[in-house]
Amino acid sequence: MLIRRPPDIETSEITDEKLYWNRREFIRSATGVVAGLATPSVLAACGEPRRAEAAERRAARDDELTPYEDVTSYNNFYEFGTDKRDPSRYAGSLRIRPWTVTVEGEVHKPGVWDIDDVLKLSPLEERVYRLRCVEAWSMVIPWQGFSLSEFIKRVEPTSHARFVAFYTLHDPEQMPGQRRRILDWPYVEGLRLDEAMHPLTLLTFGLYGRTLPNQNGAPIRLVIPWKYGFKSIKSIVRVRFLREQPVNTWQAEAAREYGFYANVNPNVDHPRWSQARERRIGEFRKRPTLMFNGYADQVGHMYAGMDLRRNF
Numbered sequence: 001m002l003i004r005r006p007p008d009i010e011t012s013e014i015t016d017e018k019l020y021w022n023r024r025e026f027i028r029s030a031t032g033v034v035a036g037l038a039t040p041s042v043l044a045a046c047g048e049p050r051r052a053e054a055a056e057r058r059a060a061r062d063d064e065l066t067p068y069e070d071v072t073s074y075n076n077f078y079e080f081g082t083d084k085r086d087p088s089r090y091a092g093s094l095r096i097r098p099w100t101v102t103v104e105g106e107v108h109k110p111g112v113w114d115i116d117d118v119l120k121l122s123p124l125e126e127r128v129y130r131l132r133c134v135e136a137w138s139m140v141i142p143w144q145g146f147s148l149s150e151f152i153k154r155v156e157p158t159s160h161a162r163f164v165a166f167y168t169l170h171d172p173e174q175m176p177g178q179r180r181r182i183l184d185w186p187y188v189e190g191l192r193l194d195e196a197m198h199p200l201t202l203l204t205f206g207l208y209g210r211t212l213p214n215q216n217g218a219p220i221r222l223v224i225p226w227k228y229g230f231k232s233i234k235s236i237v238r239v240r241f242l243r244e245q246p247v248n249t250w251q252a253e254a255a256r257e258y259g260f261y262a263n264v265n266p267n268v269d270h271p272r273w274s275q276a277r278e279r280r281i282g283e284f285r286k287r288p289t290l291m292f293n294g295y296a297d298q299v300g301h302m303y304a305g306m307d308l309r310r311n312f
């Protein structure tokens, strides 16, 4: 399942029909990437296992890749404006080299990493993931990266580390959206350490076989496919290991609407809209949203026994 490819493939190949059908294969296998982790308690925790499995099979069958054009021109990246088109228009001002990632807090090996050294840590894999935005639209994207756990292992968290916080670059010169206090900059996200170490959590450098476009979070971002899109923080410059749960940007903004966990959950509505269904970009009819965005078998065990209405 681990398809390795160099980060720069010509655009012409993206539309190549043979490649297209190969990608259909990736999609099918992507949904089962770590299926071996499923346990009976997971299924019990999520309820109605057989229906969930059928929904998962349907979703896998129906998942078409979202066109490159949509993936790179319909974005949320408030550092470049709040309109979906703003990031593709304005992210050209972001300089992605040189770029460093500072590691600090509860780790045995704190330090400053050059992005190109991070890239060399592990071969890039292609992972086709569904990304479900909290605003009830979704995409299916072939990402290139490797599990965040590969990076975390190298910096050796101490036994006190229970959470990880990630920070986006703060530089209003390069990120014009930061000249206004739309959010409390820099953008911050957080994960529990087990979530961060989960093999599905992808440290991401590319999409569609090419280096990440700036509007998609170049040069390094997270993709956490079972959580709402806002957890997938872009253009990361700092990683901090913590004893206590951090407050993430959207939680700080509106704690009633956006929680720390932000697991995709069709049964827990946003206070202002339903989360039961979603519109796949490029499609007209809405489709049902799946528990944990369809990754329940792989990740459900991490939330067994938790009240998902309280921990939303």
Ligand SMILES: Nc1nc2c(c(=O)[nH]1)N[C@H]1C(S)=C(S)[C@@H](COP(=O)(O)O)O[C@H]1N2
Residues within 6 Å of the ligand: 071, 074, 075, 076, 077, 078, 079, 131, 132, 133, 134, 168, 187, 215, 216, 217, 228, 229, 230, 231, 232, 233, 234, 235
């Ligand atoms: N730094 C930063 N990261 C961010 C955001 C943002 O505004 N700033 N938006 C988030 C949201 S709400 C979503 S849905 C995804 C969108 O990722 P995409 O544009 O690559 O599809 O990025 C997430 N990461």
Ligand SMILES: [Mo]
Residues within 6 Å of the ligand: 076, 132, 133, 134, 135, 228, 229, 230
């Ligand atoms: Mo989002």
